[in-house]
Structures are given as C-alpha cells and as structure tokens.
Amino acid sequence: MSEQLIQNGSVVFHGEKAPVKKDLWVEDGVIRQIADKISAVEGAQVLDARGKILHPGLCDPHVHLREPGREDSETIQSGSEAAIAGGYTHILSMPNTDPPIDTGGMVTYVQSMAMNRSRIPVSVAGCLTKGRKGDKLAEVADMAAQGAIMMTDCNHALQDAYVLRRALEYTRHFDVVVGVYPDTPALSGEGVMHEGELSFRLGLQGIPAMAEEIAIERELRVAQAVSGRIHIQNVSTAGGVASIRRFKADGLKVTAETTPHHLLLNHESLKGYHTRFKMMPPLRTPEDQEALLEGLKDGTLDMIATGHAPHTDFEKNLDFSHAPFGVTGLESALPALYGQLVASGKLDWQTLMRAMCDAPRKLLKLEPISFVEGGKFEAVLFDPEGETLISRETTKSRSFNSPWLGETLKGKVEQVFLGSSKLI
C-alpha cells in the first residue's frame, strides 16, 4: 500500500463538532492531501468510504496482556490482535504479570517480546512497588530509563499513605506518572459487587462506593501536597468524579480514566449472577453512569480505558464469589460506546476522540494523531451501519469474558491503518 485514496469518508477532525466529508490521499503512510474531492490517479488504490467514519487510531492506556505467566488467558500476540480488531493502534500493557514487571530488565524483556509479536506498538507500565506488595518502592528510575512511562500496582490498591507519598515524591524527577487504582481494601473487604439494595437482595457482599471515593480523595490530597503526577484508573462512582473535578479546579495535574462498561452498564446486570459482569471496581448504579458520562463530557474524566482483563473459561465458570474480577474490552469498546452513546447523541465524536485517542496518547507521551497534510496516517475506518458480533468464534482475544458475549453491537471496525501498513 504505497499510495491510497480514501474517498467520501466522514472524517473526524480536531476542532470540528461533527465528522466532515473529505477525501484523503495517503502516500507511504503519510497524508499528502486532504480535499473535498480528489480524483484517482492510475495505480492508486481507491477506497470508497461513503457513509463510514474515519477516526484517528485508538489508544488504550490500560490493558492486561497476561504475558509472561498466564498465556492460557492472553498473550502479547492475541491481546494486540484483539486491540487491532477493536480499532486500537497503541496500547499500554499493565505490569501485573507473573512475574510482575518491576525491574528495568523486565521492562526491556516485555518490550522486546512485544516488538516481535505485536503489529502495533505496545508501551509497558512498571510496578510502583516491588512485587506489587505495596511496601517497598520498585526501581522506578531504572524502569523509566528502559521506557516505562507509568508506574502502577494495578488492582493492588496502595494501602499505606506513607508509601504513596514517597512514591509520588520520588517519581517527580523521572517524568513518569503514578497510576493508582482507587480502593480502600478495609472497606471493600470480601465484596464482589456494588453495595446497595441489589447486593442485599442477591445476598452478595457489597463494595461500597465510599471505598473508591475515600481512596480518590486521599490519593489526590497526597498528590497535591507533594506535587506528584498522578493518574486515577477505573473511576466508577459519582463521588469519585466530584472529587477529581474539585481537585482539577484547584489546579492539580491529575488525569483520570473510566471504562466502557462503567459508562454503559450498571449493577442490574448482576441479577442472574453472571460472572462476565463481575469486575473491579464493580458495576455501579444508573446515577453513577450518568455522573461518569457528565465527567467525561466536561473533561473531569480525561479518557476511556478498557482495563481489558482476560480470564479463562475455567476461571469465569467458578461460582460468582470465587470467579476472578475483570472483563475483556478491546474488541467491544468502540462499537459499544458508539451504539449506546454516540449514535443516540449523548456523546459527540470530538469527546470520544479526546477520550480514546488524544488524552491517552498524551498520557503515554506519544505524538498526537491528527488528520493533517503531512501527518502520519494512523486511523480506524468505522462503519456505523455495520454490526459487531461478540462471540467465541469472532473473538481474537484468547478469553471470552466480555460482558457483551453473545450480543451484536451496533457499528463495525472495518479497517485499521498504521502508517504504511494496513492492519485489517
């Protein structure tokens, strides 16, 4: 694909409220011309994108690739293929592998594996503390030197405020961000779902919203005190959104993410005890969903991350309390968000682009993607009239624990371009 002409597509440009119909001329992975009408020259490949959306390639700052250690549930190769199928051209791999990525050597190791096995670039996050145990700082500077740009203990929430403080102070000089999963383990305890009337009725131990809200408040307060650079993962509660909004207004440099599931689903889905809805933080209430959407629109929540967490059938077939938390998300994110929010007018393409491309790329210190002449062509072609069936047969991930398994979502990722290569 040295020369390609994409005609009649609806292109999502920065600063344009709605997609604009334009033709794009791409040569060797670089956009040469953007115009209302470009005629085909001989030898060029022509793609008629009438009725389709051309969007910058997506970026997911929260993906569990499970390699090394749990290659039965996902590998760098299968996980990155799932990402491509979902329209992603860059992902950040989480360090809770086995062994965990908590040294510079491990960072290099995973990066070199990713170079060979993934068709899209994979950034690597390192652990904040040794072995994710929460007590001793990992060698953050060493990992940063090898290219890790985020330090996080993933779902092992930092319990010790002292460690949090030192981590946020220490990392200031290495241009890395501390990712925290906001939870107060003493309050979430053995809980498996959102605490409320439904958890009482189902007889399942609840995880109160305050477990997250208190943690966010504490984390931000510490970050503010020591001028640390902090990123809040998996925000799920209205209270959490309110705290972040307040600290941002106060001038704190904080970024925050929420997930497609928390935006699109709520705890009512748990009525049948289906473990494919079991995740951490748990699905919350419809009111929380509203607040998350509001927070996403006003920029309190910078980005949408899938938190793609593959688990084998065996694990997810355990009973509700023993089954692990987590759902896959790479392949369903765009169609699910499009169908439920964009198509219905609750969310515009600009906000979606910010949340799924600009903000995560900025977090990962990547060049922004823009459709401008001379810019690198990194894009996803999305057909709003198409359909995406989430099924065992169609899934690229090794695991099938999608909350939408068996469902047909609106819209379809048709093609993905990364520079001069066409990924699908």
Place this chain on the structure above:
Amino acid sequence: MNETTVLNSDEVEVVIKRLAGEIFQKAGDECIALVGIQTRGVTLADRLAVELNTLGASFEQGTLDISLYRDDLSNLAALPHIESSEIPFEVEGAHIVLCDDVLFTGRTIRAAMNVLLDYGRPACIELAVLADRGRRELPIAADYTGVKIETGKEDYLRVHFQETDQEDRVIHYTAEGS
C-alpha cells in the same frame, strides 16, 4: 361428539338405592367402611351412606385422594391438586367398600387399593361403582355395579351429581363417526 343419556336423574336415584341394598344384604350386621375416591367417588359414598342409614346398617366413612399413587404422575403435563385423604377408622381388619363413579381401566382402583394398604391390612376390599364402561387394563372387577355399558376407547363417560354438577345424570359421549 354425540351425547347420550345413560341414566337420568330418577334412574340415578334408583340405581344408588339398589346398590345400597346389595351392599347391606351382603354385609348383614357386620360394620363396613365406605371409602370414596376424590371427588365424585366421595359423592357416591355420601349418597350410599344416606340409603344405608335408612336401611339401618352400621358403617363408617372415609375419603381417599389417589393422586400421589398414580402410575402416570411423572409423565403428566400438569400436576393434579392433592386433596386430603381422611381415614378416621382402623383399616386393620376392616371390611372396606371402595366407591367410585366410573370404572374404566382399573388403574385408579389399583392406586386406591395401594393407598388403603399403606394404612393397614383390611379384612377385605370390595368395589362399588355407579357405571362400568368396560375396557379394563388391569384384572379388576366391581362387586356392585350400577350400570354396565359398552364404550369406545375415545369415548367419554361422565357422571354428574347434584352436589358438583347441579344435576344427577350419567352421560355417554361418543366420538363422531364411531
């Protein structure tokens, strides 16, 4: 379906009187126990009781629900409602007259005998029916029969009693064309 009245109201009365007479004649001074099978067998037993009282017979009465002993229970599309069985006398050594409205395959009577035997060991069990429509599937016969008629397998034979159906009548429904 074609409908034929086998016994009208007056005839039902006559037949029940006759059955009571036969039962009394055979029992003599011995105390018998009339046991009706839910629901119309119970009505028949009640009617017989009235007549036996007039005749000065000594007897006891009980009711049976045989649903739990049906041999086709697990195959039914819906479950029969279970009525109480009331056997207020000692079954051990009793002379029992089972009462039912219609005798057909014999399977209900088989079930009723099994229920009774689970209460104890009676001296004997006899059977009184208002109508015998033949077509037995088990080796069972009535000791006292009100009326005997030939029926087709797909026919219906219905007994109506004042108490449950606002009239006394035995009706034979024949399938069209048979």
Place this chain on the structure above:
Amino acid sequence: MSTQELLQTRKDLLTIGDLSREEILQILDTAKPFKDLFTRSVKKVPTLRGKTVLNLFYEPSTRTRTSFEIAAKRLSADVTNFAVSTSSVVKGESILDTIDTLQAMQVDYMIVRHSVSGVPEYIARHTHAAVVNAGDGHHAHPTQAMLDAFTFREVYPDMKGKRIVVAGDILHSRVARSVFEVMHILGVEVATFGPATLVPETIPSYVKILRSFDEVFEFDPHVLYLLRLQLERQKANFFPSMREYHKLYGVTTERFKILRERGTWIMHPGPVNRGVELVDDVMTYERTLINQQVENGIATRMAILYHLTPEEQKRLPLPEEIRA
C-alpha cells in the same frame, strides 16, 4: 372420575421471588395432605418412585439435609448424598465439572446448599435436573421460608394483616431475606429488629425497622421470629459483646413474661443459642413453634418436590378423568 384443579409446575425453586402468590398457596395447600400422611402406619407414598434425588451440600448442614432426605424418601425417591468440600473448588474443580459429572448420572432432583450466593441458580442453568435451593450464601433459603409460612398458617389460617417481627442478624441471613419475601407476598406486615450494624438500610422498603424492644412491643407482632446469631460476628465488630446483644436484642426473662402474657408465638429456624437469642424458658413455652417448624419442614419439602418437574421428562396428555 373427578374434576381436579391442576397445579402449575416449574423446574427449579431458587428463591421465593420466583413464585407467585398463587403458586405459594398451592404449595402450602399441598403440604397439608403430606403432613396427614405422617399419622399413617406407612408414611411413604410412591409418587417419586424410580426418581433420584441428590443432596449436593457444599456446606455442612445435618438438619436441612436430613429433612430433605426424609421428605424424598417418603416420596419413595432414591436419595444420594454428595458432600463436596469447598476446597475442591480452589483445587481446580469448578462447580460446572461437578454438575457435568452428576448430569451423566441421570439425577432427577438436586438439592443444593452452598456458602456462596447464586450457586444454585448457576447450577440450575446447567442441568436438566430440578434444582431446589437449600440455602445459598446470604441470598435465599426458600424451603425454610415456605415451611415457616406453613407453620404461621397453621396458627393463623388467614395471614393477611397479621404481624411478624424478624429479629437478629439480617445482614448475613438468607432466612431473613426469604422470610421477608414470603410473608410480604402472603399479606403479613413485616418488621425487623436488631443491631444497626446487622440491619442494613438496603433491606426491602416494605420492612419496617424497629430500634428497640419497646418498639417491638408497640408493633405487637403475632409472631416473633428469632434468627440464629453466628457467634463469629462479634469478632468483626458488628456488636461489642454477647452480653450486650442479649441485653438489647434477646428475649430475656422479663421480656418473655410480656410475650407470654400477650400470647405471642415464637419461631426460630434453629439451632438455638440459649442465652443469646432467647432464655431457656422459651423452649418449653406452649406457643414456641420451633419443633413444629421442624416437622412441617418435611411436609413442605415433600410438597415442593412434588411441585417441581425436571426438564426433558416426557409429558403425556392429561388422562380423561383429570381433564374432566
């Protein structure tokens, strides 16, 4: 032969909420003739002859298991007990593996007890057998609630407008959840009483929360239903001491006097912690229904087994005498 009302049937009994009021009444009505059987010399009926009932208990409970065992045996079913330690789950055998094994053994009814909520529902989805929830986690204990309703109804045939107080550890009680539901559906006014740590505000809105024994007396229940207190709750700081619990929430000698004067009936799912939920005298009180609950448990469970139909059982059209 007879005009008989027909009963609805269903595959599983997982929670009271699945049942309609009519269905609950049908089961309670059916339990009565089953209870009558207990006075006969042969207490057995051939109803489930040739069927296999499996007690699948992941959590030990001799009482409930025995009650189901007797109920199934009185229906002439073959009963097998299958005790599974929860530790095998961790060792890599999922519940689904177990169910596949049992499915191959052609079990018709599975009685499931598990310490995790939702397991019976999960099993029911994966088997043709009829599944009875014999208690799951904190979620539901529908057969207990049904036998309690049966016992209540023996005392008050018209339950509508009667009052019940369910007292104790509501938070961790599957019995409380199911009793709330069944009593509410049958028109009983429901209130609850216990330490605020154990009576969450997330309970159904139709349940009135009482804060002291004075309020209990003011509510004046026809039945006071005491739950068993798990003694380990004290360690998790739900209340400071057993002594304080008994003093505030137990039936003390003084309170028992008042209850006896009023003729309040006492129920308890057993086993009782004497000196915690109630003082010893209550056990010999003529209006204590604890033993009746046990007896009624068998009849009610027989009625429930009768009411359920495993999938894949071939169905014949109703014979003439039933349809009439």
